Amino acid sequence: MKFTDLPLVAPLQMALKDAGYETPTPIQREAIPVILEGHDLLGVAQTGTGKTAAFCLPILQILAKNHIRREPKCPRTLILTPTRELAIQIHQNLVTYSRHLKLKHAVIFGGVGQGNQVRDLAGGVDVLVATPGRLMDLFQQKYLRLDKIEIFVLDEADRMLDMGFIQDIKRILPLLPKKRHNLFFSATMPSEVQRLASGILTTPQKVEVTPPATTAEKIDQTVMFVDKSKKLDLLLHLLKDRTLSRVLVFMQMKHGANRIVEKLLKQGVNAAGIHGDKSQGARQRALEEFRSGKVRVLVATDIAARGLDIDGISHVINFELPHLPDSYVHRIGRTARAGAEGKSIAFCTAEEKSFLFAIEKNTRQKIAVIEDQPYHSVESAVAAVTSVGKAKAAIEKRQRPGGSDGPARSGRFKKNRRFGKPAAKG
Numbered sequence: 001m002k003f004t005d006l007p008l009v010a011p012l013q014m015a016l017k018d019a020g021y022e023t024p025t026p027i028q029r030e031a032i033p034v035i036l037e038g039h040d041l042l043g044v045a046q047t048g049t050g051k052t053a054a055f056c057l058p059i060l061q062i063l064a065k066n067h068i069r070r071e072p073k074c075p076r077t078l079i080l081t082p083t084r085e086l087a088i089q090i091h092q093n094l095v096t097y098s099r100h101l102k103l104k105h106a107v108i109f110g111g112v113g114q115g116n117q118v119r120d121l122a123g124g125v126d127v128l129v130a131t132p133g134r135l136m137d138l139f140q141q142k143y144l145r146l147d148k149i150e151i152f153v154l155d156e157a158d159r160m161l162d163m164g165f166i167q168d169i170k171r172i173l174p175l176l177p178k179k180r181h182n183l184f185f186s187a188t189m190p191s192e193v194q195r196l197a198s199g200i201l202t203t204p205q206k207v208e209v210t211p212p213a214t215t216a217e218k219i220d221q222t223v224m225f226v227d228k229s230k231k232l233d234l235l236l237h238l239l240k241d242r243t244l245s246r247v248l249v250f251m252q253m254k255h256g257a258n259r260i261v262e263k264l265l266k267q268g269v270n271a272a273g274i275h276g277d278k279s280q281g282a283r284q285r286a287l288e289e290f291r292s293g294k295v296r297v298l299v300a301t302d303i304a305a306r307g308l309d310i311d312g313i314s315h316v317i318n319f320e321l322p323h324l325p326d327s328y329v330h331r332i333g334r335t336a337r338a339g340a341e342g343k344s345i346a347f348c349t350a351e352e353k354s355f356l357f358a359i360e361k362n363t364r365q366k367i368a369v370i371e372d373q374p375y376h377s378v379e380s381a382v383a384a385v386t387s388v389g390k391a392k393a394a395i396e397k398r399q400r401p402g403g404s405d406g407p408a409r410s411g412r413f414k415k416n417r418r419f420g421k422p423a424a425k426g
């Protein structure tokens with residue numbers, strides 16, 4: 001199927017051609033007709049699946065077809081998204097897709113002065129992309145009205161709740177007209193998100209694409225067992241290889257991210273950090289420099305990196321394993337975007353083995369072990385592949401005379417694969 005097979009108007013077809021899009025992704029194929037028919041939509045999809053175009057294209061078409069005069073301070077469509085980066089990305093997508101249409105859009109988010117945003121809203125807009133905090137802020141200052149919203153999109157609902165935006169959303173919903181077209185997107189559907197969806201959507205059509213396990217399959221995933229104190233040395237060792245050209249490193253905490261950036265800079269590696277404590281300017285600068293290649297290593301926390309759309313990330317390194325398996329899938333999904341191949345490397349200590357187990361269970365994949373690295377930690381590896389008792393026994397056996405000579409090359413670790421088996425799928 002091609003985009004030309006979808007019932008999209010000529011100005012949108014032209015814009016897609018300009019952007020070099022030919023084939024719609026599964027969510028685009030399924031969601032675009034449903035939205036054009038006016039149904040509410042529940043989309044279960046994560047970033048990287050093409051979901052932004054899946055909702056932006058039909059919205060633009062609906063707005064362009066029912067051209068009504070814009071009213072001061074009133075958006076016709078509200079797209080609510082959790083982070084500034086996502087808001088900017090969605091807005092960039094809108095600019096791309098609407099270039100042959102006469103529609104007006106704006107983006108508002110916190111962390112920057114409000115002057116330009118207020119000015120953009122003054123004459124009314126067809127589409128407003130917003131983060132919840134700034135939206136409420138400008139609403140309360142009466143720079144914005146929400147009573148003319150025709151289409152409401154809640155993007156990344158699960159992340160919204162993770163980030164504590166539920167109260168904001170609950171305050172925003174009653175401000176919207178009761179009769180409206182609703183689109184709701186979430187990567188996962190835990191019960192809290194389901195409850196939120198059922199409070200917003202009216203007899204929605206559900207579109208679900210590529211569960212996380214499938215998305216992760218096209219990424220070459222490996223794990224390196226290493227002691228905590230050797231992780232930085234391992235990272236520096238890996239960075240000697242220039243094929244690690246654009247590397248996204250994930251940390252659990254902001255201060256950890258700052259610390260790694262400092263250490264990399266000291267060692268002459270061009271690195272920058274991106275996390276919630278950085279100013280909007282600093283975050284955008286880091287992203288731009290990473291995009292342009294000036295910065296080789298971007299060190300990020302989950303929230304800052306969620307939905308980052310940067311082409312050509314060669315490697316995602318989980319310096320610390322995430323505590324939730326879904327975060328792992330989101331993290332590694334920053335590479336291998338739009339069909340490209342990508343690599344991910346996880347650093348795993350003995351203490352992190354339960355996170356590794358959870359990830360493998362969730363993705364239904366065993367992650368291949370790379371032992372051929374100078375900081376390979378046998379203890380971490382053994383702890384990660386056996387229960388604690390068995391691990392002890394295995395280590396003791398190795399220490400006995402006549403036991404195996406080199407743990408890194410022995411027994412189950414042969415062929416760089418856990419249990420000596422190729423990575424199992426399914």
Ligand code: AMP
Pocket residue numbers: 020021022023024025028046047048049050051052053309337338
């Ligand atoms: P998203 O999941 O919306 O964040 O999109 C991921 C990336 O894929 C973005 O860079 C889009 O510009 C790109 N993209 C989306 N749909 C298509 C398509 N049908 N063909 C090619 N690239 C696309």
